[in-house]
Amino acid sequence: MAAPPNASSAGQSDRILTMARAGREAVISEMRKDSKVFVIGEDVGKLGGIFGTAVGVQEEFGFWRAIDTPISETGFIGIACGAAMAGMRPLVELAYVDFFGVCFNQIYNFAAKTHYMSGGQYKMPMTMMIGVGGGYNNAAQHSQTVYGTFAHMPGIRIVVPSNAYDAKGLMHSCIQDDNLTLWMVHKATCGLGWLGAPLKTAMAAVPETDYLIPFGEARVWREGTDVTLVGLGLTVHHCLQAADLLAASGISAEVVDLRSLVPLDRETIFRSVSKTGRLVVVDEDYLSFGVTGEIIASISERDPRVWKAPPRRVAYPDVPVPFSRPLEDFCMPDAQKVVAAVKSIMVSQ
Amino acid sequence: MTDIRIPPDLWEDDREGVIVSWLYLDGAIVEAGKVVVELAVEKAQMELVAPTSGRLVILAAADAIVTRGQVIGRIE
Numbered sequence: 001m002a003a004p005p006n007a008s009s010a011g012q013s014d015r016i017l018t019m020a021r022a023g024r025e026a027v028i029s030e031m032r033k034d035s036k037v038f039v040i041g042e043d044v045g046k047l048g049g050i051f052g053t054a055v056g057v058q059e060e061f062g063f064w065r066a067i068d069t070p071i072s073e074t075g076f077i078g079i080a081c082g083a084a085m086a087g088m089r090p091l092v093e094l095a096y097v098d099f100f101g102v103c104f105n106q107i108y109n110f111a112a113k114t115h116y117m118s119g120g121q122y123k124m125p126m127t128m129m130i131g132v133g134g135g136y137n138n139a140a141q142h143s144q145t146v147y148g149t150f151a152h153m154p155g156i157r158i159v160v161p162s163n164a165y166d167a168k169g170l171m172h173s174c175i176q177d178d179n180l181t182l183w184m185v186h187k188a189t190c191g192l193g194w195l196g197a198p199l200k201t202a203m204a205a206v207p208e209t210d211y212l213i214p215f216g217e218a219r220v221w222r223e224g225t226d227v228t229l230v231g232l233g234l235t236v237h238h239c240l241q242a243a244d245l246l247a248a249s250g251i252s253a254e255v256v257d258l259r260s261l262v263p264l265d266r267e268t269i270f271r272s273v274s275k276t277g278r279l280v281v282v283d284e285d286y287l288s289f290g291v292t293g294e295i296i297a298s299i300s301e302r303d304p305r306v307w308k309a310p311p312r313r314v315a316y317p318d319v320p321v322p323f324s325r326p327l328e329d330f331c332m333p334d335a336q337k338v339v340a341a342v343k344s345i346m347v348s349q
Numbered sequence: 350m351t352d353i354r355i356p357p358d359l360w361e362d363d364r365e366g367v368i369v370s371w372l373y374l375d376g377a378i379v380e381a382g383k384v385v386v387e388l389a390v391e392k393a394q395m396e397l398v399a400p401t402s403g404r405l406v407i408l409a410a411a412d413a414i415v416t417r418g419q420v421i422g423r424i425e
Contacts, residue, residue: 014374015372015373015383016370016372018387192369192394193367193369193388194392194394198369203370
């Protein structure tokens with residue numbers, strides 16, 4: 001299984017990579033192995049992708065394998081779908097997930113359903129690289145995660161790495177998969193200078209060799225006995241920070257990182273909650289009709305006797321993401337909100 | 350022992366830069382020519398490679414404000 005996500009001792013030739021760099025390494029490696037893999041989207045060529053996932057790709061592979069497109073998501077995602085049906089393996093840069101509104105028909109009516117609707121005659125080996133999330137005052141149209149919106153649609157595999165090691169392994173798995181896959185990375189974790197200093201816990205020792213991380217395998221970052229904290233992407237880091245704070249108050253928290261949203265590793269979550277009896281799901285997507293509710297429902301459906309206390313959700317309030325910093329901070333999940341949610345259910349015992 | 354110095358012409362004016370991240374831990378063995386550090390000046394990101402092989406000593410940690418020409422580490 002996976003190496004520990006954070007290197008703790010020096011002396012080895014372990015490289016500590018940011019997520020952007022780790023993802024890019026997988027992209028470049030797959031492109032060297034398979035000439036059918038190419039990158040397409042806004043600013044992927046000269047700039048190397050707004051979130052840095054394609055830096056150096058056009059330089060190494062030339063214009064036709066790192067195609068800069070006009071600002072027409074419907075157009076270039078349509079091109080990628082057609083290329084995938086014809087046997088290519090496109091990597092599409094959607095940049096900000098919020099832009100899905102422009103091109104959702106291509107994504108969910110076309111890319112997600114063609115394999116099924118063609119009776120398996122056409123595969124859709126296409127990966128979308130997507131930046132998600134807020135916390136840096138980019139307002140309501142550039143700050144959402146909308147995980148639930150995509151996870152709700154059958155036919156799409158979705159990964160949400162929380163650290164550089166997973167970012168690379170999951171990118172390899174996405175590119176090698178014959179289905180539409182979404183590689184969704186929270187901007188606060190990707191480690192780009194213009195988004196502030198990289199989050200230390202998102203950087204990780206990353207082997208230079210290729211490796212795959214299977215879809216649908218959550219990771220338990222930290223074991224605990226009193227409460228299970230489930231997160232994905234950035235919220236894993238809130239959970240880890242909360243677990244430290246809770247430990248100081250004598251509460252032992254287990255932290256589960258989903259890594260894949262679809263398929264979802266319900267088994268690992270259930271096993272953890274069976275042990276702790278308490279659950280706080282931490283998600284930056286909107287509270288209602290989303291990931292948090294799905295996870296809680298799947299535990300209750302399987303065995304409601306595991307609950308020692310009502311489950312809690314720390315998620316985004318059902319409002320557009322505010323531009324104002326104080327208002328955005330008020331809305332964003334963070335470690336303090338996780339701690340408060342845990343304490344509310346520990347008290348009820 | 351070789352210094353890792355920000356080239357005096359890496360960016361154009363006297364703006365301050367910042368160390369975004371080191372790709373290796375302090376004390377790691379690095380190979381000549383491999384990228385060891387990422388810097389940013391406003392929104393532009395840059396990288397520096399190890400000038401020689403050896404043990405990395407980090408002098409300016411991630412988040413440190415740096416200027417052109419500054420020695421930010423060395424290879425021993």
